[in-house]
Amino acid sequence: MTAAWPWIAIAALGGYHGLDPSMGWLFAVALGLQERRRATVLAALLPIALGHLISIATVVVLIGWVRLAAASPLLRPLGAAVLILFGVFRYLRPRAHPRWVAMRVRWYELALWSFLMASAHGAGLMLFPILMDMPGGAPAHERMLHGMHGHLVHGSMAAMSRLSFAQDVGVVLLHTAAMLLVMGTIAIVVYDRVGLAFLRSAWINLDAVWAGALVAAGLLSLVI
DSSP states (O other): OOTTHHHHHHHHHHHHHHHOGGGTHHHHHHHHHHHTOHHHHHHHHHHHHHHHHHHHHHHHHHHHHHHHHOOOTTHHHHHHHHHHHHHHHHHHOTTOSOOOOOSSOOHHHHHHHHHHHHHHTTTGGGGHHHHHTSSOSOOHHHHHTTTTSHHHHHHHHHHHHHHHHHHHHHHHHHHHHHHHHHHHHHHHHIIIIIOGGGHHHHOOOHHHHHHHHHHHHHHHHHHO
């Protein structure tokens, strides 16, 4: 398995999120059709991507912090259990997501809606098995040597923290860029060429697909 695979997986997952209409492109197209302006579709994409970015970044930072602070052999199975249980919940309750936003929204309301939607769907949790397979956690032997060679280990841990921070930033930006590219392409094509009528005959239950993907990611994190 090459060192590039986690980054490919992160970009692919971002593309999948961009494909999912519940993550924002359907809302952007609906806003554009309501105002009969293509510019409205484009204007809606950035706050949607921003909200998604914040949701993903929150999860990435939490996972990174846990890896640095508590290098425990239980971390992977616990994370896998959370993924599997959340996937089952999403399958049983596919409509458990925010519904308070009306069609007349300001940019920060759209960003907040996107943040809540991504969080409710467990978008960031899907990155767990990928992040666990990337460098950045604190090796146990460094913790054991901390008392003997504190100043050396402290420098090593500081360097590792900087590397982890840069890696986390890269993960969030790559994932969001892939999501925005796919989401924007679909939104423009649907608005310009297709319209929303095609969804009546071409709809795919992405909620069920997403729930299955969460469970599969949890199982995958146990074996990689």
